[in-house]
Amino acid sequence: MRVLLILCATLSLGAAVLRGQTPEPAVPAARFVGTWVGTQAWAIANPPPGSRQDQPVTLVIENVDGKLRGTMTPFLGGEDGASFADGQIVGSELRAVATAGRGGRAAGWKGPVRVTFTFTNDGVAMKGTADVRMGDVPWMAFTYQLEKKRSRY
Numbered sequence: 001m002r003v004l005l006i007l008c009a010t011l012s013l014g015a016a017v018l019r020g021q022t023p024e025p026a027v028p029a030a031r032f033v034g035t036w037v038g039t040q041a042w043a044i045a046n047p048p049p050g051s052r053q054d055q056p057v058t059l060v061i062e063n064v065d066g067k068l069r070g071t072m073t074p075f076l077g078g079e080d081g082a083s084f085a086d087g088q089i090v091g092s093e094l095r096a097v098a099t100a101g102r103g104g105r106a107a108g109w110k111g112p113v114r115v116t117f118t119f120t121n122d123g124v125a126m127k128g129t130a131d132v133r134m135g136d137v138p139w140m141a142f143t144y145q146l147e148k149k150r151s152r153y
Helices: 002-018
Strands: 034-042 055-064 067-073 082-090 093-100 113-121 125-134 137-148
Touching: 034 125, 055 137, 067 093, 082 113, 113 137
Parallel strands: none
Antiparallel strands: 034 055, 034 137, 055 067, 067 082, 082 093, 093 113, 113 125, 125 137
């Protein structure tokens, strides 16, 4: 998997150079690390009846041995959340594939739930999206407006 990611990044860099473009330098991973709080909103035409449009969420991102790991809670109504273990910085974006619930299965669902997160960060605020798939089938989408959680003194 890592070899494939390196190959894709190399090909992408080579294509940019051939087109005369300078590749965008990656932002430092530290920009994404921390506890972020904000809201999750539906990004689909017909959200489920009775669902909240701006659900409060918390996203905790850590740098563990050079890898970005994170957990978004709540997710799909459960406190288990959605977790990723190897987020990648691509240009100015954090991209991560997460699983929802324990062991990748959201409570009450038979198939695996996979979440593709993409976040951009301006230093103190972060915007993002989540595309949710049940197995190989596109299922839901969300948007995020997050800010760095401030400590209380």
